[in-house]
Structure formats: C-alpha cells, structure tokens
Amino acid sequence: MAAISSISLKTPTKIQSLPKTHYAVPLNLPFSCRSKSKRTGSIGSRTRIRCGLLIEPDGGKLVELFVEESQRELKREDALKLPKIKLTKIDLEWVHVLSEGWASPLKGFMREDEFLQTLHFNSIRLEDGSVVNMSVPIVLAIDDSQKNLIGGSSSVALVDDEYNPIAILSDIEIYKHNKEERIARTWGTTAPGLPYVDEAITHSGNWLVGGDLKVIDPVKYNDGLDRFRLSPAELRDEFTRRNADAVFAFQLRNPVHNGHALLMTDTRRRLLEMGYKNPVLLLHPLGGYTKADDVPLHWRMKQHEKVLEDGVLDPETTVVSIFPSPMHYAGPTEVQWHAKARINAGANFYIVGRDPAGMSHPLDKRDLYDADHGKKVLSMAPGLERLNILPFRVAAYDKTKNGMAFFDPSRPQDFIFISGTKMRTLAKNKESPPDGFMCPGGWKVLVEYYDSLAAADNGRVAEPVPS
C-alpha cells in the first residue's frame, strides 16, 4: 500500500463546472504548526501536529471516549463488578465508531431523546441550540433477560464473547426498541431482506440501552489492517502534517476502477482551480459490516493497494484509511452519516455518487432508492451546511480513448457503461474488462477473490483472507 507513484491518468476531455452552492473559502493554512500530539497510535513514528485550521468537528470538539491509560486497570476491575452485556460483532464496530469520535458529539449509545431525533429529524439539537446531523441510530439492543440482569444498576459493562470487559456504559437509560418503526423510518421500507436489518435488528432485543460510553482499550481487530484504521484525531493530525487546506473524502465499499480514480484526480484539479493550494484526498473504504455479496474488506484493501501501486493517485496528496462503521444500505439516510463522520475526521468536501449507500429493493425489481435522492438529501441535510458536497460525475468506458472518461452525452455511442453486476460477472468468469477499465493488478485480485469463492464447497465463503 506504500508504493504509490505519481499521476498517470489522462486529463479528462471536458472541464466540468462546479456547482454554485456549498463552497467554502479556501483556508490560508500556515506552513508550520505547533505540535499538539497527545496520544500514540497506529500511525507509528509520524509526527502528529494539530493546527485547528481544518473544519471543526460537530459540536466544536472531537469527543473521544477512551479511558485514560492510567485508569484502565481500575476501570477493568470496576467493569467486572457490573452487570454484563455481551456485544455482537456489529455492536463492537459501533463501540469503535463512538469511541473515536466519528459520531461526535455523541457520548455513547443513544438515549431515547437522541434516538427519536435521529429517526424523525436525522439531526440532533445540542444544548446551545445548534444542530448536528445524525441520521442513523447508533443504539445497543438488549433483550428481556439482559434488562432483568441490569435491574436497577446505573452502569453496565460491555464485554466480548469471552466476557472480557471492552467498555463501560454509565448513567444508562433503557427504553423500548420498536423495530418496525426504526426500520421504516431509517430505510423507508420494511420489506424483508434488508441486510443490516436481518443481521442486526430482526433478532435483537426489544429494548435499547443508551448511556455514556468509556472504552477501556482502543478497539483492535488484529487482522493485519489495524494500521489503516486511523481515528478522526489521527486523520486530522495527518492532514495537518501535510498542510492540507482542503480535504475531500471519497467513501467506497467496492473495488476501485479507473472511473473512480479519474473522479478523484479531477476533483483535486478542480479544487486547485478554485484556489486551494493543497487539497488532500481521504480515500476511505468502509470497514465494518457489509452484505454477503459485497467484496470483503481484505480483498478490497488488496485491490486498492494494487490500484494505488499502479500510480493512479499521488501518494503525497492521498491518505488511505479504513472507516470503521458498519454499512446500513439505507441510501439517502445513510449517506448523511457517511458525510457527517468525515467532517469529524477533518474533511470539508465530500464526493457523492449516484445512489449512494443504495441497493436493489429486496422484493421489487427496482433500486430501493431514487438514484438522485442521495445527493439531493445530502445537500439539504440539517447540520451539514458546512460541508461542501461534490456530486459525482458519471464516468464510463470511452472506446475512442481506450479508458475511463466522463460521459459525454453528445457522443453516447462512444461509451460503454460497465455496471457492478457486469464487473462481477466478468471477474467470476475470469474474463477481462476492456483495457483501461481497471489496472491489471487490481483486476487480478478480483478474479482471485471470485476464484476463492468458487473453490469453497458451497460456492461461497464468509470472508476469505487474501493469499
């Protein structure tokens, strides 16, 4: 992942005009900043400096929910005396998300007033009257027996499968988990077959427990990818170290093809044209729960690595990191969460594509969401006024250039659209896409992945580790 050379992509043929709204004035960032490094982390020996000139986190302050190192043993002992709630894999991902401040200013799993505001308004009003965006419920479900176990205790320990304490939730509030209403208001449908619902809601308890979270040890997965899991504070430090005067985030959960690369490169060019001196790209694959037919994180990271090795993006102006959130596939509702979390990591520009966080309707033969609603909702969302929304321009394979280019409606006959489904079918059949669609190394990873699936007994393995 380290070997990233300079830009090799052709300049797009047509200059796209930028949307008129949602642009901030370029920041005049000084070239030296006072170091404010405050904790060691997975970036290793890199110097951490904090200038405070990046976009402010929601609520004005990044809320990290870690127990101080000197207090950890004490808290671990406290936790052993508390009623224990075992976390699922997705619960743990949310603990991770909350603890690092992606959901700032949330201080833990939502209490009912936060849950209701999320469901009804996709935003939360703070005590000072200001509003932050919050579109996806971050909640912890418990069942009747767990509720009984908690009894009158005001705190609970959150533990892993072996009952090791992970975190303490204090000043708790237990309230009803109306699953149907939660699903309907979050997804705009209650059709059976929504992946996150099947995985994390349908069989979960009928109660939710909210409270103030303190995580005893930072969450690690020990899967070889932890070094890519930079927290918002670490990302902010990194952007500051690089003297970024604009940070543009690209959320993805699919393999990167040259159309994506074109878009990212072109975005940087546009930002430079606007007067920014050093726009930095946050290439930010989602690392939490994804549905069974998505390419697993390990394979995606391997594919991204090959694509980057191929020199499509400039390492000096690109930060690759993993966004630890699980995926809801909740379209216009979820894209707000994806954008808001990136504000907390220091991004003031967000690239939004066609049908973000969308999928097919689980029952009907149509997309679940209107392909344009994501960017429309995002551009109007309360609490995201500070974020500059960059709508995704459609890229397609240009036969006259043997490569990906922005679609030119004046000569549609020259373009081929290669859908995700088509890409998957090609890779499964070990066929090659047209030259220039994806770098050969990246494509090889995809073919390997589908090969490994076919090799598995059932034609499917849960999450194969790349060879």
Added chain:
Amino acid sequence: MAAISSISLKTPTKIQSLPKTHYAVPLNLPFSCRSKSKRTGSIGSRTRIRCGLLIEPDGGKLVELFVEESQRELKREDALKLPKIKLTKIDLEWVHVLSEGWASPLKGFMREDEFLQTLHFNSIRLEDGSVVNMSVPIVLAIDDSQKNLIGGSSSVALVDDEYNPIAILSDIEIYKHNKEERIARTWGTTAPGLPYVDEAITHSGNWLVGGDLKVIDPVKYNDGLDRFRLSPAELRDEFTRRNADAVFAFQLRNPVHNGHALLMTDTRRRLLEMGYKNPVLLLHPLGGYTKADDVPLHWRMKQHEKVLEDGVLDPETTVVSIFPSPMHYAGPTEVQWHAKARINAGANFYIVGRDPAGMSHPLDKRDLYDADHGKKVLSMAPGLERLNILPFRVAAYDKTKNGMAFFDPSRPQDFIFISGTKMRTLAKNKESPPDGFMCPGGWKVLVEYYDSLAAADNGRVAEPVPS
C-alpha cells in the same frame, strides 16, 4: 354554539407545576390597535384589527394563495385552457389548507425538494437559512395518463368533479411518487390498514405534481359549518380583537368530555398565574378526512355545541373553529403538523395529550405509537422552538368528587379511566357514563349518533347529518 355561559367547573384539587422549558415571556399587548382589515370573510360584520403582536407565522408572513377578486374571472378563463387534474375530496381539503396559509410558507403542493425535506427532516430550510417545521407531505398525486395529458405544460388547472376550475398550479414539477417510502417515513410502518393510506395513497398515481397554487374562489363546503371554518388570518384578527396576549390551541377529533374541559380551564388558570392577562383558547376540532369509526364532524360539532352550552368554557375567552386539514393518524409525525398549523393561526401555546394523532396498530395488538413519543418529538421538533408545548395531564373520573379530575397517583383507587372505546360502547348500548363525565346534552348527541348508525341498513352510514 353561541350560547356559552361562564365557568362552572370546580377548581382542580392539585396545582400542577409547569414544565420549565418552552415558555415565552407574556406579551404586553396594547388595548387599542390600528385596524388593518384587508378582506371580508365569514366572520361577517365583526371588526378585524391586526396588531402584529401575536406569534409570527412560519417564514415571517402568512402566505394566502387566493386569486384577487378582480382577477377571478380572468383566471377561470385561463384555467379552462389548461390541462385539467380532477381533485379528490382529500386533495380539495389540502387545497383549502394551502390556500389559507395553514402550511405557510408553502406556496402550493410540494415540489420534490420540499417533499424530501419533509420525509427526511420533518422540516424545510428557507432561502434565508431559517428552518420551518413541516412533517406531513402535502402533495398531489397524478397517474400516468394525467402526466401524459399535462405533457409539457408548465401550469395545470385543478378542477372539481364537474370540471369546474378550483385553482391553478403553475411552474409545476412532476416527480416520482414512491408510495412505500412515503408511507414508511411518515407512519413508521407499512402495515396494511392505515386509514389515510388506504383512502388517499394506495390507489393514487405514481407521480406527484408540485407547484405554485392560486385558488380562484375560497373553498366552501356548504354544509352549514362554513361559518366555523375561520382561516388563520381570520383567527389572528379574532385573537387581536379580543386582546389576547396568549393563545392556547386544543386540537381534537373526538367528543369533548369534562376531562378535556378541566384541562382547558386549568390551562387558562396556569397561564394567568404566569402573568398573562388574557389567554384565549382556540378550541379547534379537525374538520377534514377522518377514519370511518371516528365520530363525523357534524355530530362532533353538535356535541361540542351542547358541551359549550352547558357552560363549561367561558365564551369571552374561547374561540371555536374548524381546522380544515385531513387526518393522517401518523402520531409523532402528525402532531408536529397540528402544532405548526396553529402557529400560523396565532397560537403560541399548544396542548399535547397522550398518544396524539395515534391509533391502534393495524395488525398488531398494540398502539401504533408509544404514548409518550408525540409530546417528546413535538418538544424537540425543528422549527417549533417558538411554540410553548403544554403536556396534557391525565384526567380521570374521581369517584370522591363525582366528576372528572386530574389523576392523583397517591389514591388510584378513587379514579375510573373511561377510554374512548368504553365511551363508544356505553353510547352504543345507550348506557350512561358516571355523572359528571360529560354533560347530559353532549352525551345525548353521542347516543343519537350511534343510534343513527344502528338504524342504517348495514349498521353503518358514511356521514349522517345530525337531525
């Protein structure tokens, strides 16, 4: 309805403390105001004065959407040349609602950006960056053939069953009507059997048409009740004429019993204690579409009249009027609409009860909404910060007083709760409720209503007119 005598209700035994939030400073309203009467209306000969000291309408200005009288013939002729959309009964109710400014600052049926903000945020951001509440979609559905009929026309005529032009919708936008998503996000369920959905959405077209509305003639129903249908402007004039320094609204769609009356009287008492000199009650039964098993408007108005004749409420400080909106039964989502519309009519206090706009789940044996969510959501709703929310205190029949009183949890054995279902069962069986539950005249109306139902062939008539 005119014969209303002075207060006859006993002072409640326990003084309720007011919630600490959501209270405005009492207005110092002068006792004489400059007359600003601008149009004649159904209040008849009463002097209309406008001081501008009531709560401001949403968006700062009450948006009335009437064609000026001098232009009506011209517009009628214009309308005849336009593509025609026939209005359903509920569509017409919305035309009425929009035209009088209950939904200010909406200028007509929602365009897609308003629709999306309503579904996702229950609020709309205005051009100046301020936010108004808007929780219920006010939309006009058309089908494929109507869409084809409109073709490229930028305006359409909205017509009644006999193709008489009612209004013109101009600068139109046609967009997709995703019914499932609309229902899920508005009701928090897609269970079959939601009354408004069955009546107005399921069989409606797959497109929505938004635009700027101009109503040629004010909507009238000629049902003997038009005189009670005061517009927000007329209500504001009336409150100003009465020198109201606080207006508290009570939304209802059920017969009034003495518990309601106690609550309204007690609210006035509390407002006086707070320092207001002349709080005026807006007793505001909903007059649009209601579900089949609700008591029809005519019977309710007759019942209200008897109750008021009984002297429960002071005519000097009570304005009875009909709220023309149709009913969604969408609980916490809808109660925001009920409250917001009353701001536009000049109310700065809103009484909210248990489970407002709620109903039973259409399939499951439970209430569709948590009984407390309505008031919680209302108190947090964006755009309603200016409105003072008055939570409803539970009243029950106090056996020691032979009348309705606020429930005292220290002596539960003294109270009987008489639910709506129980009330209906009693009235159907011509049994009497305990003395003091409802005035005899009002009760008689209910018994008559259920009698008329039983007399009808099928045991049910759609909307019998009171004798």
